[in-house]
Amino acid sequence: MAEQSDLFSAPEPAAPPLVATKVEALRAQLNAWAHEYYVQDAPSVPDAEYDRVFRQLQALEDAYPSLVTPDSPTQRVIGAVMEGLASVRHRVPMLSIRTETDTEASGAEAFDARIRRELKLPPDAPPVEYVAEPKFDGLAMSLRYEEGRLVQAATRGDGEVGEDVTHNVRTIRQIPLALPAGVPPVLEVRGEVYMRRADFDALNERQREQGGKTFVNPRNAAAGAVRQLDSGIAAQRPLSFFAYGLGEVQGAEFATHFEVLEKLKTWGFPVAAQAGIALGASELVAFHQRIGAARDQLPYDIDGVVYKVNSLALQRQLGFVTREPRWAVAHKYPAQEMMTRVEGIDVQVGRTGKLTPVARLAPVFVGGVTVTNATLHNLFELRRKRVRVGDQVIVRRAGDVIPEVVGVVPAPRAAYVPNFRMPAQCPICGSAVVREPGEMNHRCSGGLFCPAQRKQAVLHFAQRRAMDVEGLGEKLVDQLIDGDVIRTLPDLFRLDVQALAGLDRMAEKSAQNVLDALEQSKRTTLPRFLFGLGIRHVGEATAKDLARHFGALDAIMEASVDQLLQVNDVGPVVAQSIHTFFAQPHNREVVAQLRACGVAWEECAPVEGATLPLAGKTIVLTGTLPTLGRDEAKDLLEAAGAKVAGSVSKKTYCVVAGAEAGSKLDKAQALGIPVLDEDGLRALLQGQLPGGAEFS
Numbered sequence: 133m134a135e136q137s138d139l140f141s142a143p144e145p146a147a148p149p150l151v152a153t154k155v156e157a158l159r160a161q162l163n164a165w166a167h168e169y170y171v172q173d174a175p176s177v178p179d180a181e182y183d184r185v186f187r188q189l190q191a192l193e194d195a196y197p198s199l200v201t202p203d204s205p206t207q208r209v210i211g212a213v214m215e216g217l218a219s220v221r222h223r224v225p226m227l228s229i230r231t232e233t234d235t236e237a238s239g240a241e242a243f244d245a246r247i248r249r250e251l252k253l254p255p256d257a258p259p260v261e262y263v264a265e266p267k268f269d270g271l272a273m274s275l276r277y278e279e280g281r282l283v284q285a286a287t288r289g290d291g292e293v294g295e296d297v298t299h300n301v302r303t304i305r306q307i308p309l310a311l312p313a314g315v316p317p318v319l320e321v322r323g324e325v326y327m328r329r330a331d332f333d334a335l336n337e338r339q340r341e342q343g344g345k346t347f348v349n350p351r352n353a354a355a356g357a358v359r360q361l362d363s364g365i366a367a368q369r370p371l372s373f374f375a376y377g378l379g380e381v382q383g384a385e386f387a388t389h390f391e392v393l394e395k396l397k398t399w400g401f402p403v404a405a406q407a408g409i410a411l412g413a414s415e416l417v418a419f420h421q422r423i424g425a426a427r428d429q430l431p432y433d434i435d436g437v438v439y440k441v442n443s444l445a446l447q448r449q450l451g452f453v454t455r456e457p458r459w460a461v462a463h464k465y466p467a468q469e470m471m472t473r474v475e476g477i478d479v480q481v482g483r484t485g486k487l488t489p490v491a492r493l494a495p496v497f498v499g500g501v502t503v504t505n506a507t508l509h510n511l512f513e514l515r516r517k518r519v520r521v522g523d524q525v526i527v528r529r530a531g532d533v534i535p536e537v538v539g540v541v542p543a544p545r546a547a548y549v550p551n552f553r554m555p556a557q558c559p560i561c562g563s564a565v566v567r568e569p570g571e572m573n574h575r576c577s578g579g580l581f582c583p584a585q586r587k588q589a590v591l592h593f594a595q596r597r598a599m600d601v602e603g604l605g606e607k608l609v610d611q612l613i614d615g616d617v618i619r620t621l622p623d624l625f626r627l628d629v630q631a632l633a634g635l636d637r638m639a640e641k642s643a644q645n646v647l648d649a650l651e652q653s654k655r656t657t658l659p660r661f662l663f664g665l666g667i668r669h670v671g672e673a674t675a676k677d678l679a680r681h682f683g684a685l686d687a688i689m690e691a692s693v694d695q696l697l698q699v700n701d702v703g704p705v706v707a708q709s710i711h712t713f714f715a716q717p718h719n720r721e722v723v724a725q726l727r728a729c730g731v732a733w734e735e736c737a738p739v740e741g742a743t744l745p746l747a748g749k750t751i752v753l754t755g756t757l758p759t760l761g762r763d764e765a766k767d768l769l770e771a772a773g774a775k776v777a778g779s780v781s782k783k784t785y786c787v788v789a790g791a792e793a794g795s796k797l798d799k800a801q802a803l804g805i806p807v808l809d810e811d812g813l814r815a816l817l818q819g820q821l822p823g824g825a826e827f828s
C-alpha cells in the first residue's frame with residue numbers, strides 16, 4: 133500500500149548528493165561569517181558577500197525542501213551570547229526582517245502585493261496604510277523599564293536569548309535612565325544603537341594617529357562598544373540611539389505603529405524624523421527614492437528602509453514566519469561595502485605634503501557610485517591590514533567621504549607579492565620623503581617647491597601673520613595655480629597687471645591693488661618671513677625664537693641640528709624639521725629667489741634669550757584692552773622675551789586683563805597671580821615688575 137501511495141502523491145525531488153554537500157558547505161561558511169560578525173564584531177567579508185551566499189543557500193533549499201534543517205541560517209535568527217555577559221531571555225522575541233529585493237517591479241510593490249494577497253483584499257480595496265522608516269545600520273537593543281526606570285538593556289542574541297549590556301547602555305546619553313510619570317509600569321523599548329559617521333571617523337582617525345586598531349564600519353564599532361565587559365570603554369565610544377518599536381508592555385494598548393512612534397517621542401526617545409505614514413505601494417516607492425537621494429547627507433549609515441503595516445490588529449493577523457514578521461520588510465540600497473581586487477598601490481601627495489598610499493582597484497559599484505581608487509591612509513595602517521597587490525579587499529564608501537580600504541578578505545596568495553614601500557622621494561617633486569619619530573604619516577619635505585603643496589604654500593606665505601599680502605585669498609590663489617600663472621612663491625613678485633587682469637572677476641583696478649600689496653609686503657621682518665616659509669612645526673613663536681637667537685637668515689639656514697637645539701623651546705623634532713627643510717636645494721633656491729625679488733628685512737646681531745626683560749616668563753592675556761589689540765599686545769610681550777599662553781596656571785607670571793575678562797581672571801585671582809591692566813602692561817614692558825618694583 134505504501135508503495136502505491138508513493139506513486140500517486142508528488143514526491144519531493146530527492147537532492148543529489150552533490151547538492152547536499154554544497155548546502156552543508158554554504159551553511160558552514162555562513163555560520164563562520166556570522167560568528168565573526170555577531171560574536172567577534174569583526175567581519176572578514178562585506179555584508180553583500182554574506183547576503184549573496186545566503187541567497188544561494190536559500191535557492192537550493194527552495195529547490196530541495198528535504199534539505200532544510202531547523203538550524204539552517206535561513207531558518208533562525210543568528211547571534212550568540214558572549215562569554216562574560218549574562219544572558220537575558222526575551223519575553224517578546226527579537227526577530228530579523230525579511231529583505232525585499234527589486235526585480236522588474238520595485239521591492240516596495242512586491243511587498244504591498246504580498247500583503248494584499250495575505251490579507252485577501254479584493255483588487256478594488258483601498259490602499260493599505262504603512263509606516264516607512266529608515267533602516268539604521270547598528271545593532272538592535274531592547275530596553276526594559278519598570279516603573280519608569282531603566283532596569284535592563286539586552287542585545288538581540290539569537291532572538292530568544294540576548295546579552296545583558298545594561299552597564300554599557302547606561303553610558304549612552306540619548307537613552308533615558310528614567311521616564312516621565314505616567315508611562316506603562318512595564319515597558320520594553322526596541323531600537324537601534326548606532327554610531328554617527330562623524331563620531332566613527334573621529335574615532336578611527338584617533339586610532340590611526342596612535343597606531344591603534346581601526347574599526348571596519350560604524351556598525352561594528354558600535355556593536356564592539358556595546359558588548360564590552362568594561363563600561364569604561366563603552367563610555368569613551370560615542371554611541372547614539374533610535375527607538376522604533378516596543379517589546380513587552382503592561383498597562384497600555386496601542387492601535388497603530390505610528391501611534392507607538394509618537395508615544396516614544398513624548399517619552400523622550402529619539403525617533404527618526406523621516407518616519408511617516410505611506411499609503412499603498414506608490415508612496416512606499418516614493419519614500420524609498422526620497423530617502424535614497426538623501427542617504428549620503430544623513431549623519432549616520434542606513435542600509436535601506438523598513439516598511440511596516442501600520443495597524444497593529446493587521447500585524448497580529450499577518451503574524452510571523454520562522455525568523456521574521458510577515459508585516460514588515462527591509463528594502464535595501466546599494467551596499468556601502470563591497471569586495472574587489474587591488475590592482476596596484478599608488479602614492480598621492482596632499483596639500484599639506486602628506487603622502488597617502490592609495491589602492492588602485494578593479495572598478496566596483498559601492499555606496500551608489502563606481503569606485504576605482506580607495507585610500508589606505510598610511511603605511512602603518514596598510515601594513516596592519518596586510519594589504520598587498522592582487523588581494524581581495526573590502527572597500528567602504530559611505531556619505532560623501534573618500535572611499536577607503538577597510539580590510540583584506542583572507543585568502544591564500546597565488547604567488548609571493550612584495551610588501552609595499554613608501555618611496556624615498558616625493559613622486560611629484562622628487563624632494564626627500566620624511567617621517568618624524570612617533571608620526572604615522574610620511575611627508576614630502578619640498579614644501580615650497582612641491583606642486584602638490586603650492587596652493588597651501590602660497591596661502592600660508594601671504595596670510596596676515598606672515599607676509600601679509602592683502603587681497604591674496606583662496607579664490608585668487610586657486611586661479612593663479614590652476615591657470616599656471618605662478619608656480620613658486622617668487623613668481624608672485626613677478627606678476628604684472630596684464631597677467632592678473634586676465635583672471636576671472638579681476639578688474640585692472642583690483643589687479644593693481646594686489647600688485648601694490650605684494651610690493652608693500654616685500655619689506656617685512658625675519659620672523660614673518662620664516663613663519664611664511666611654512667616649515668613644519670615652525671609657528672610664529674618658534675620663528676620669533678629663531679630670529680632672536682640667530683639674528684640672520686643665513687645663520688639659520690646653515691645651522692646644524694645641534695645648533696638649532698640651543699634655541700629656546702626648540703626640541704629634536706622641530707630642529708630636525710628646520711634642518712631638513714633647508715637641506716632641500718629646491719627650498720634654498722626659492723629663498724634665494726625671494727631675496728632676489730626684493731623681499732628684505734632688517735637683520736640684527738643675535739640676542740641671547742636670557743637678556744630680554746621678560747625671558748622665561750609666561751603671561752596670559754584675557755579680555756579686551758582699551759587701545760592695544762590682542763595681537764599687538766602679544767607681539768610686544770614676545771619681543772620682550774615673554775611667552776604668551778592661553779591658560780592660567782600656577783606657573784603664570786601675571787595676567788593682563790581687559791574688559792569682559794572671564795574665567796581666566798577668576799582663576800588668576802584664585803591663585804593669587806598678579807593682574808595688570810593695559811597701563812600695567814606698558815609699565816611692565818618699560819621694566820617695572822607687576823608688584824611695582826623695578827627689574828634688577
Ligand SMILES: NC(=O)c1ccc[n+]([C@@H]2O[C@H](COP(=O)([O-])OP(=O)(O)OC[C@H]3O[C@@H](n4cnc5c(N)ncnc54)[C@H](O)[C@@H]3O)[C@@H](O)[C@H]2O)c1
Binds near residue numbers: 166169182228267271
Ligand atoms: N559580513 C558578514 O560576515 C555578516 C555575517 C552575518 C550577517 N551579516 C549581515 O547582517 C544582516 C543580517 O542580519 P538580520 O538577519 O538580523 O537582518 P538585518 O539586521 O538586516 O535586519 C533586522 C534588524 O534591522 C534593524 N533595524 C534597523 N532599523 C530598523 C527599523 N526602523 N525598524 C525595525 N528594525 C530595524 C534591527 O536591529 C533588526 O534587528 C545582513 O545585512 C547580513 O549581510 C553580515
Ligand SMILES: [Zn+2]
Binds near residue numbers: 577578583
Ligand atoms: Zn613633493
